[in-house]
Amino acid sequence: MALLFRFSQLRNSMLSSCPARVLIPYAGLSPGKLLDPKSYERRAQETVSLHSASLGSCISGIQPLKFQQTSEHEPSVPLLIFDIETTGYFQKITGNVQKGNRITEFAVRDLCGGKNSTFETLLNPERDVPGHLATVNNINTDLVCRPDVPRFSDVLPLLLAFVRSRQTPGKPVIWVAHNVKRFDGPFLAQEFDRCSAQMPEDWLFVDTLCLARKLPADKKHLLNLESLCKRYEISVEGPSHRAMQDVMALCHVFQKMSFDFQLTHEGLMNEAINASYFSKYLN
């Protein structure tokens, strides 16, 4: 019998986040080599405290998020729910790779939970944030275009270290996001490309938008994340369109969808695309 995803009480706080000092040893970097750790860590902690204050009670009316390893003898593949905020829509860049829209915030959460199961950071896009977007997510030029806000290239070693810290050797990693095929994925691939790096081949991506399209007709009308939260009766309060908040909402949506589709690890792997899918969005 196929193993079903099961969700159990999170062992640790939903908001436990992974500070830079934890990841730097994984990344094999000295703090000075990466960025000013104090300024970064202070910002990271500020971000956590911000979420602790504003998001701690933002999701209510549902059971606590649950997830269990499928077998103690066979470590499960980590499911990393992530979301990004950007300076605009994805545009394929031709010629000058410094042009185009950039990521301004990145948040990820390992659905398995545990210590240091989340990672989030603001990112310096090295370009202005269009004014109309500040009304969407409250991320403006003054907030992110500062020397103490790390660029994606600064954070990349930490991100890779975070993934390594969650990954079972020899097992792939499954990233889950809403519209990852057309938005988050291409952006991520483009940022890797800017860093002259390649996304690891054992990174797989599952698009919850594609899953939502397969929902029964009565649940199919609107498929954006907000509508899915309403349909699954997931109450999300506070400011929307912030990366970690959307991650938390998507965690719960994904949980519900997993039950709806009776998703198995095998089924999820079949739904997944690998990093090479996004190469068509690069030069």
Place this chain on the structure above:
DNA sequence: AACGCCCGGTACGCAGAGTT
């Protein structure tokens, strides 16, 4: 054999929808 009808598969274009 000729004709008409139905069904399934394929191809195409358009509108809607998704992300910030």
Place this chain on the structure above:
DNA sequence: AACTCTGCGTACCGGGCGTT
């Protein structure tokens, strides 16, 4: 607002079947 995937409707084609 930019971009493009997806679903839907439509048209077309070929095969099967029944009727004349």
